[in-house]
Amino acid sequence: MPIFFGYIPLGFAFGVMLQAAGYNAVWAFFMSIFIFSGTGQYLIVSMLATGATIPNVILMTFLLHMRYFFYGLSMIDKYHKIGKNKWYLIFGLTDETYAILSTEKPPEGISRQAFYTSVTFLNHCYWIIGSVLGALIGGVLPFSTKGIDFVMTALFAVIVVEQWKAHKIHFPALLGFAVPIVSLIALGADHFLIPSLLVVSAILLCLRPRLEKEERL
Secondary structure, eight states, X not given: OHHHHHHHHHHXXXXXXXXXXXXXXXXXXXHHHHTOOHHHHHHHHHHHHTTOOHHHHHHHHHHHTTHHHHHHHHXXXXXXXXXXXXXXXXXXXXXXXXXXXXXXXXXXXXXXXXXXXXXXXXXXXXXXXXHHHHHHHHHHSOOOOTTTTHHHHHHHXXXXXXXXXXXXXXXXXXXXXXXXXXXXXXXXXXXXXXXXXXXXXXXXXXXXXXHHXXXXX
């Protein structure tokens, strides 16, 4: 339900922005089915509005989503022998879905495959509904979209709080704050993200046995 209440306004904001850029609810529907990425779809709307070429859109989307390589590394054990739904689970691994699946365990009597697939599918549906509603209502009741994309920042803040509460060891979170700040100062806003991910991942991989041991205590 927290993802539902986050995705509906977040998807709605995307739909409004897409409609304002000249694309209707049909575009919102198919983009949300086949792209299913809040950050990616927001980026694409901005690039479409500025007349960006398809190769530029593909390159920027790829760079923006490189963080999922690192998400995927931490999900290898969970998705191991998960069955025929693995490809959909890989496709549907958003930030919010990752936040749930990386912390929550399947309820008693429910298989991992059913649990992971249900969470991913429901989140996908929430996003589609929100984006289509935004495109439909945005066309009927036009209003300023300035600042509406802040709902994404707010949702990420909630995810950080939930992750903090779910784990006893807070070193990874603190590292995740500190390294990007240093990288931002050293490299600038255009180049800090990938180096930050690499440094954080390398440190956590080196410390993984120790952190897992402390988490179990």
